[in-house]
Amino acid sequence: MNPADISPEGPPRYVIGVDVGTGSARAGLFDLSGHMLSVAKRDISLFREAGSIVEQSSTEIWNAVCAIIREAVSSAGVDPAQVVGLGFDATCSLVVLGEGGKPLAVGPSEKAERDIIVWMDHRAVGQAERINAMGHEVLRYVGGRISPEMETPKILWLKENRHETFASAWQFFDLADFLTWKSTGDLSRSTCTVTCKWTYLAHEARWDASYFEAIGLGELANENFARIGTEIVEPGTRLGRGLTDEAANAMGLKPGTAVAAGMIDAHAGGIGTVGIGGKPAENLAYVFGTSSCTMTSTVEPVFVPGVWGPYYSAMVPGMWLNEGGQSAAGAAIDQLLSFHPAAGDATEAARLQGKSLPVFVGEVAAGMVSKPSEVVELANGLHVVPEFLGNRAPFADPHARAIVAGLGMERDIDNLVALYVAGLCGIGYGLRQIIETQAKAGASVERVVISGGAGASSMVRQILADACGKPVIAPAADEPVLLGSAILGSVAAGAFPNVRNAMEALSSVASVYAPAGGGVAETHAHRYQAFLSLQDVARRIR
Ligand SMILES: Nc1ncnc2c1ncn2[C@@H]1O[C@H](COP(=O)(O)OP(=O)(O)O)[C@@H](O)[C@H]1O
Numbered sequence: 001m002n003p004a005d006i007s008p009e010g011p012p013r014y015v016i017g018v019d020v021g022t023g024s025a026r027a028g029l030f031d032l033s034g035h036m037l038s039v040a041k042r043d044i045s046l047f048r049e050a051g052s053i054v055e056q057s058s059t060e061i062w063n064a065v066c067a068i069i070r071e072a073v074s075s076a077g078v079d080p081a082q083v084v085g086l087g088f089d090a091t092c093s094l095v096v097l098g099e100g101g102k103p104l105a106v107g108p109s110e111k112a113e114r115d116i117i118v119w120m121d122h123r124a125v126g127q128a129e130r131i132n133a134m135g136h137e138v139l140r141y142v143g144g145r146i147s148p149e150m151e152t153p154k155i156l157w158l159k160e161n162r163h164e165t166f167a168s169a170w171q172f173f174d175l176a177d178f179l180t181w182k183s184t185g186d187l188s189r190s191t192c193t194v195t196c197k198w199t200y201l202a203h204e205a206r207w208d209a210s211y212f213e214a215i216g217l218g219e220l221a222n223e224n225f226a227r228i229g230t231e232i233v234e235p236g237t238r239l240g241r242g243l244t245d246e247a248a249n250a251m252g253l254k255p256g257t258a259v260a261a262g263m264i265d266a267h268a269g270g271i272g273t274v275g276i277g278g279k280p281a282e283n284l285a286y287v288f289g290t291s292s293c294t295m296t297s298t299v300e301p302v303f304v305p306g307v308w309g310p311y312y313s314a315m316v317p318g319m320w321l322n323e324g325g326q327s328a329a330g331a332a333i334d335q336l337l338s339f340h341p342a343a344g345d346a347t348e349a350a351r352l353q354g355k356s357l358p359v360f361v362g363e364v365a366a367g368m369v370s371k372p373s374e375v376v377e378l379a380n381g382l383h384v385v386p387e388f389l390g391n392r393a394p395f396a397d398p399h400a401r402a403i404v405a406g407l408g409m410e411r412d413i414d415n416l417v418a419l420y421v422a423g424l425c426g427i428g429y430g431l432r433q434i435i436e437t438q439a440k441a442g443a444s445v446e447r448v449v450i451s452g453g454a455g456a457s458s459m460v461r462q463i464l465a466d467a468c469g470k471p472v473i474a475p476a477a478d479e480p481v482l483l484g485s486a487i488l489g490s491v492a493a494g495a496f497p498n499v500r501n502a503m504e505a506l507s508s509v510a511s512v513y514a515p516a517g518g519g520v521a522e523t524h525a526h527r528y529q530a531f532l533s534l535q536d537v538a539r540r541i542r
């Protein structure tokens with residue numbers, strides 16, 4: 001299908017957005033006004049081992065993606081020939097393939113199907129520290145410090161610990177780029193992935209060979225970056241000749257269907273939300289899933305120590321991006337609840353209602369108060385700094401750890417609820433700290449536009465608004481992250497001239513959660529000071 005074939009007349013056309021998160025892959029089928037007709041989901045495995053090792057399988061993910069695309073199309077009863085575009089987003093995990101696209105084992109299991117080092121894998125903390133000690137110029141564009149969650153420390157880890165894998169790797173991909181290559185055979189990388197996670201300098205359209213030489217990965221530069229990306233294109237760019245016969249067959253779509261260069265999952269959430277009001281520079285995109293990401297767009301680059309970026313054209317084309325967040329967000333709430341003596345009973349009660357534990361506990365909390373903002377009183381005396389997986393921003397400190405203060409001998413569900421609320425407040429104070437740090441550096445925002453699985457609850461949105469002090473906007477789209485990747489697919493298909501146009505046309509506000517004033521605001525101000533003190537004391541103890 002050529003872009004020119006899409007006309008307002010003729011049969012309706014559809015696009016598919018695919019989102020591969022940490023725990024599941026989802027596909028949504030959208031019409032060209034941004035309405036989602038169907039969604040399909042598959043859970044994906046995570047393999048964990050000692051030493052912060054977390055791995056996945058690219059084969060499993062690819063099979064899941066093909067299956068959910070088929071399911072989304074058939075459950076909507078749409079003719080595959082009417083699907084004109086496909087967009088992908090995925091976690092920023094590292095996929096390692098040998099000759100012929102063969103999966104290579106990335107860890108001690110020696111299992112080739114474990115060929116992905118997941119973004120949250122912290123095996124490369126030592127490599128990241130050594131890179132940071134070198135202080136290379138490119139680090140200015142990742143908030144001053146490389147994170148072990150980024151790809152160059154991980155590849156260095158492979159070279160130093162699994163030399164055979166490193167030497168025989170044919171391609172190192174960010175997961176979204178792997179998916180577009182599998183779909184089209186096109187090895188182009190997206191400016192989103194390589195700028196945010198690989199130190200590509202999109203504002204100068206180049207890699208910096210001296211960085212790779214300095215850190216001990218000179219061979220990647222000597223090969224002209226053939227294993228990490230020679231063609232770098234903006235998200236939404238139409239790749240290759242669209243779907244290959246093999247991929248189309250696996251997905252139940254037509255060969256040649258347009259496939260867009262993809263994005264990291266959080267950034268797709270940004271694309272699906274920050275167009276609201278036509279003012280991307282005023283909107284902070286907050287994607288609250290397993291991790292959380294804060295994404296702030298500016299016209300000029302703003303350097304905020306400890307906040308990733310500034311990245312050029314990594315999310316909104318032509319704008320700079322600062323990206324912060326918490327490495328464990330939904331995952332921190334899960335971890336916190338799992339420690340509590342009432343977790344077993346509550347999990348069983350949640351299961352009987354077909355809900356996850358945090359959703360169940362959140363609903364119990366909402367039922368205990370007359371107004372959502374009052375839930376903060378349930379957490380009276382309990383304080384959580386939820387940094388189970390380090391502080392992503394504004395300290396860029398992978399060694400930070402969580403703090404829970406104010407625990408008693410309680411073992412009941414009410415106390416579990418209190419812990420849940422305190423954990424969410426802690427997430428909100430982390431958000432407030434990032435917003436304040438960025439504002440001091442010159443990147444202030446007016447509102448937070450929320451997406452992600454944990455951001456779907458209205459009580460969660462209200463707690464975040466109260467805790468961070470900014471209005472939280474819920475977009476009209478039920479699945480803003482999927483809408484973001486569908487937007488990419490629609491641009492590749494030629495339905496919109498560019499991503500910015502599509503963003504503004506397809507995103508709108510559903511509801512606004514204004515921060516509460518009065519006593520609630522005072523309580524949060526007080527709790528925020530406690531959060532800062534606890535965080536500071538923990539840092540000093542270490
Ligand atoms: N109401 C809720 N309150 C707190 N956490 C929640 C809630 N709903 C979902 N979560 C958490 O959000 C995370 C899943 O987010 P989601 O965006 O669906 O996944 P992914 O990050 O894999 O894309 C899980 O950690 C889950 O426990």
Ligand SMILES: O=C(CO)[C@H](O)[C@H](O)COP(=O)(O)O
Pocket residue numbers: 021022023090091092093119149196264265266267289290291292293323
């Ligand atoms: O680092 C990230 C974005 O830059 C994300 O945290 C990562 O991609 C995981 O996303 P999720 O929490 O939605 O599974």
